Amino acid sequence: MTHAAQAATRPEAVKASGRPEPTNDRRGGKKNHRGALTVIAPYLFVLPAFLVVFVFVVLAALNTFRLAFTDSTLLRPGKFVGIANFVELFHDEYFLTALLNSTLYVVCVVPFMVILPLILANLVKGNGRIMGFFRTAFYMPVVMSAVVVGMIWTNLLDSQGLINSILKTLHIVKESIPFLTDRWLLLFSAMFVTIWLGLGYYMVIYLTALANIDESLYEAAALDGAGPVRQFVxxxxxxxxxxxxxxxxLSTIAAFRVFNEVYVLTNGTAGPGGMDMTMSMLIKQEGTGIQARTGYASAISLVVLVIVGTMLIIQQIIQKKTEE
Incomplete structure (x- = not known):
């Protein structure tokens, strides 16, 4: 083949001659198909979870917002009543009692939830086997079901339970302490159970944070004469x-929405005369059953949302000021 013929077969020569270059359409189609699948595949994996969240969270929240302004019940859709449900709320003795109890729960429980797990994590942060045993023991209540926890503490706090029996045997008290029948003692007993349940969970979170503290800081503090308490502070x-x-x-949200502890200790009655009612228990009471007032229960849910959201905003502001 001559040099002229070889030059004619080159791509430049083909382009110059104006003849179209041969293409492989099948190969290009496969590449485009694979590229489309690569883009779509991640969304297909996420789609089932997205649908579940959309149906049971987003749509449910929007429906709750709609129902809060109606007088709907379980058996009829109801009609729009404006802010009548919210006006009724603040004249409802049960709502005001539940609001007081939930607020007290936050005020009394949250400080212990912030400090006690930190002290506990600081005590069991070692790598020895004995420390591992204590970490496991402290975390055990977290994985226990609410029914089991309720049975344990109901038997312990009953008028004929273990605690009262020990106190009587030691002649510390003459009559049984009404842990489960007195309004305030029942509420504070439920707070104690909540703290007992949450210690292990928040301890694990603190253990992760403690692992990121440089040990040289403790060594420097020890050289300056700081003892264990001073090093902790x-x-x-x-x-x-x-x-x-x-x-x-996290503990503020959990404390204001408390349900299991009070419900189990009171066997669902909310204490004597319903005086230990919490916000979550009131929502359950008003929003379930044949006589359910779904519109009224939805209004309570919106109030809880606003209160919790306000608490979170205040805490965020405090955090920013602290960081500055």
Missing amino acids: SVTMPGVRSTMILIMM
Whole structure:
């Protein structure tokens, strides 16, 4: 073949001659098909979870917002009544009692939830087997069901239960302490159970935060003559400040929405005369059963949402000021 013929077969020569280059349409189609699948595949994996969240969270929340402004019940859709449900709320003795109890729950429980798990995590942060045993023991209540917890503490706090029996045997008290029949004792007993249940969960979160504190800070504090308490206040607490804010937020939400502990200890009655009612129990009472007032229960749910949201905003502001 001559040089002229070879030059004619080159791509430049073909382009110059104006003849179209041969293409492989099948190969290009497969590449485009594979590229489309690569783009769509991640969304297909996420789609089932997205549908579940959309139906049971987003649509349910929107429906709750709609029902809050109606007088609907379980058996009829009801009609629009404006803010009548919210006006009725603040004249409802049960609602005001539930609001007081839930607020007290937050005020009394949250400080213990922030400090006690941190002390506990600081005591069991070692790597020895004995520390592992204690960490497991403290975490056990977290994985226990609400029914089991309720049975344990109901038997312990009953008028003929273990605690009262021990106190009588030691002649500390003459009559049984009404842990489960007195309004305030029942509420504070439920708070104690809540703290007992949450210690292990928040301890694990603190253990992760403590692992990120530089050990040289403790060594420097020890050289300056700081003891264990001083090291805890000056090194440990500043080192986990952001985690403390996080746990404060989580425990605030959990405390204001408390349900299981009070429900189980009172066997669903909310205490004597319903005086230990919490916001979540009131929503359940008003929103379930044949006589359910779904519109009224939805209005209570919106109030809870606003209160919890306000608490979170205040905590975020405090956190930003602390960081500055």
